Amino acid sequence: MEKIQIITIGLSLLFLIFVVRLIITGKLREEYSIVWIISTTILVVFSFWRKGLDVVSHIMGIYSPPNLVFTVAIFMIFIYLLHLSLIVSKLQSQNKQMGQEFALLKQKLEKNKDE
């Protein structure tokens, strides 16, 4: 095993442990952690299996293996960002409804107090 392999294995495992800890302590919700768990698992697999990158690139017809890494990583980042925008939009609309209900209820409450 080469030095760089040991470093990448160590780092990916550390990252995986960090993500798992975040879920256990309740700081990260499971549904948002899926993508992190999958990507760190892929990292761990490819750190052990050094030839893997070359094999997969060859199958997909990509000449330079690093290109595969960038393509896959950027694609996943875009998908995840879209997922986050979706969550923000949902939160915003829920927040709006809650604010409106709050204002209406407060008015009702104050009217009852006056009577």
Add this chain to the structure above:
Amino acid sequence: MKIAVIVPAYNEENAIASVVSDINNYAKSTALNITVIVVNDCSTDNTKNIIAKLKCVALNLPINLGIGGAVQTGYKYAYENNFDYAIQIDGDGQHPASEISKLLAAAVHEGFDVVIGSRFIAKEGFQSSAIRRFGIQYFKWLNRFLVNIIIHDCTSGYRLINRKALKIVKNYYPDEYPEPESIIVYSLNRLKIKEVPVIMKERQGGVSSIGTFSSFYYMLKVTLAILFTFLRIKFKKGN
């Protein structure tokens, strides 16, 4: 006939009191059953304390929702409390209450669901800036292209809707810059829309919700919103 007059207010401490008393005086002189609903969109100035002392229903939003969210809060109140008509009047004093009669006449006697007070049909009163007029022309063209109705002043916030329209907007009303977009919503829901000429004044206080620098963003955002609203309603109905 219960009429709600909804006044969205964001930092309108200078103008709001006169706007509300203008409407209340109008109600008194015409003996109409009008309730003023002021929606305070989480103002950072003294608006909240001022409206608490006025003769109106005060709805104080805990977070800033923007003009659309604020107006929708008023619409929800009007719907839940069984009002027959809801009229929107801007909180900055641009819309004189005396023009309510013109909107009301079109709804009550001619049976229109949505009545928009326009400053362009009859060229009277304050006519707004050149860039804004250009935007209004553009939206007029866009509305005509999509739903084939001609509204000369689709950015006008002076409008009346009846209960049929209230039922729609209590569930869906655009957040940001709602005026041009809501016309699409109304017409795709097959509501009858009419534009009547009204006289408007220059704003007495506050700043426009559309700044000079954000004009471009405004056009882009509203264009997108109009197109997507159009597609959404078209697809939902399956026609």
